[in-house]
Amino acid sequence: MTRSILITGGARSGKSRLAERRALAPCGRAIYIATAEIYEDDVEMAARIAEHRARRGDGWRDLHAPRDLGAALRASDGDLPRLVDCLTLWLTNLLLAEADWRAEVQALVQEIARQRAPVIFVSNEVGAGIVPENRLARSFRDAAGWMNQAVAEACDEVWLAVAGYPVKVKPNEHTF
Amino acid sequence: MTRSILITGGARSGKSRLAERRALAPCGRAIYIATAEIYEDDVEMAARIAEHRARRGDGWRDLHAPRDLGAALRASDGDLPRLVDCLTLWLTNLLLAEADWRAEVQALVQEIARQRAPVIFVSNEVGAGIVPENRLARSFRDAAGWMNQAVAEACDEVWLAVAGYPVKVKPNEHTF
Amino acid sequence: MTRSILITGGARSGKSRLAERRALAPCGRAIYIATAEIYEDDVEMAARIAEHRARRGDGWRDLHAPRDLGAALRASDGDLPRLVDCLTLWLTNLLLAEADWRAEVQALVQEIARQRAPVIFVSNEVGAGIVPENRLARSFRDAAGWMNQAVAEACDEVWLAVAGYPVKVKPNEHTF
Known part of the structure; x- marks a missing residue:
């Protein structure tokens, strides 16, 4: 079972x-874990959250983390799947709080392995533009890429969203 | 038939x-619909247009929209395939003219469903870099992503170009 | 054999x-061609190079180009595979030196065809963010995309890295 x-x-x-x-x-109901x-x-953020909530409709229990x-x-590890939206905002919060984000990501990776109910993580691709001139932006994009790799390794499936459609990244039948 | x-x-x-x-x-001839x-x-734009035209060579009838x-x-809905190059510039023009771009995208989506001859749309990925500091740039990237999703849903096929090669996005044999 | x-x-x-x-x-040993x-x-760059070197461990002979x-x-075209890391920095060096980068890329493409031992090129996607306001950044991203296309055409295989996993780009079984 994919967890x-x-x-x-x-x-x-x-x-x-x-x-x-x-x-x-699986069952038409799920838990939404917002990280914003x-x-x-x-x-802007308030409008985006309101839009997401309106679109999601019923069937959701909301948590804030x-x-x-x-x-x-x-x-929240019970009978329902969880959706974490999103890891990139969670990382931003850690960086703004000057937390040890590498340690926090490692702890998350260990937590993923212990989950019984499914959990779906949303994350952002931020590294495919021109190198930012701003040093902080460069650090953030390095951290975000590093986190995505660590979480991808811990997950059973990885998908890349393109124009609303999922491209399969892991597992992948192609021999590399 | 893919339209x-x-x-x-x-x-x-x-x-x-x-x-x-x-x-x-299909037949070595097509209609080029430029949106620039x-x-x-x-x-810069004039040079890019000239380069595209030189590369395309004969076999094309040009329209400007x-x-x-x-x-x-x-x-242009007759015997020949049409190429629309590109949707991102078309959206830029709508935004600069302060048009109701959401309504225009919805109208385009309906138009796509009515076409008989094939039409190929080119669009840009603009959302995979760091979050722009400029509010207008953020709005534009939101609008571009929203448009890409709407057009992708209306199209029979979606491809992601990577280093000159097409990666299939839709339809996709992978069960999501 | 993939070269x-x-x-x-x-x-x-x-x-x-x-x-x-x-x-x-193939054999647990390889040649690392650094372009930085x-x-x-x-x-920043010194730290990244030190990190790469520490991660790579033994089994590598280092060249600097x-x-x-x-x-x-x-x-270096002998018994061992070569890793070129990375083409985007090499292009940056050419641009900073005001070299004829198009000619240099064409020469590289010809060199690729002459290689007997395998060579793996690393390159960066820099064109999927918002259009940069800076004209130099726009030129760089055009050059980088152009180079990636030229090298991709010359290579037997092309892969897109997403969160640490490879997505196959070329060869591709999908009919385009």
Whole structure:
């Protein structure tokens, strides 16, 4: 049985919609673990969250885990699939809090191995543009790529979202 | 019979060349629908257009549809395949004109369903870099991703161009 | 026998690690051709090189070819596979030196055809973000995409690295 899935892709590539479909597939109900830190003045993020919630409709129980994702996974590990949306925002929160993000990612990887109910992670591709001039942006994109590799290795399936459709990355029948 | 194809990819990933090959495949002749708004002082764009035209060679009839793509599709729906190059520039033109781009994309989607002759759309992946600091750039990348998803859903085939080669996105034999 | 392989992908997508695995596969030993121009004050690059070297471990002979990659390929064409890491830095060096990069890429393509021992090239996807405002960045991304297409055409295999896993680009069983 597939227990852990990573869906990665660029902005607005349909990652969340694919993840929602997959999370609801077994029984029409799932747990949504949001990682967005909600700041009072962030109108863009508030609009995006409202849009996601409206689209998801019924059948969801919502959790909020901007920092302690491991605890949220442990607490929610029951009968329902979980959707974590998204890892890139979780990493951003860790970096802003000056947490030891490498240690946190390693701990998440260990947590993934312990899960019994399925968990679907959404993450962002941020490394396929021109090298950013800003040093912080370069560090972030390195961290995000490193995290994606670590989580991909821990997951049973990895998919790349392109224009709303999933391209299979892992497992892959091609001999490399 | 395949009637509508979307070829997406990053800058200089070989999208246009693949699209040209596909458009000419049935009968060696096709209609080229250019969406670039040509400004007098845009030397880069003029050079790119000249390069595309030189590469394409004979066998093409050229149309120009920087805004009313639906009308161009209706007017050209005869015996020959059409190549629309590209949707991202068309969207840019709509945004610059402060048109209702969501409504225009929806109208395009309906037009695609009505076409009888094949049509191949070229579009750009713009969402796989770091989040732009510029708010307008963020809006544009959201709009471009949203448009790509809508057009992909309306098309029979979707391909991702990587280093000049097509990776199949839709239809896809992998069970998601 | 596969003699030439291109592995492309975004920053921190696992390209180098995949290329190392592939280079060592035949006999556990390989030649590493580094293209990074090492500047005294570039701490970031020095750290990345040190990390790559530590990860690679034994079994490698190191060459340095920031500009004359063709000569390095000819000189190293013996019993061992070669790994060129990476083409994007090599192109950067050519552009900074105001060399005729198109001619250099064409010469490389011809050199690839003459190689007897396997060679694995690592390259970067830089064109899937928003269009850069900076004209130099736009030129670079055009050149990088153009180079990737030329090298991909010359290679027997092309792979796209996503979160550490290889997606097959060429050869591809899908009829386009």
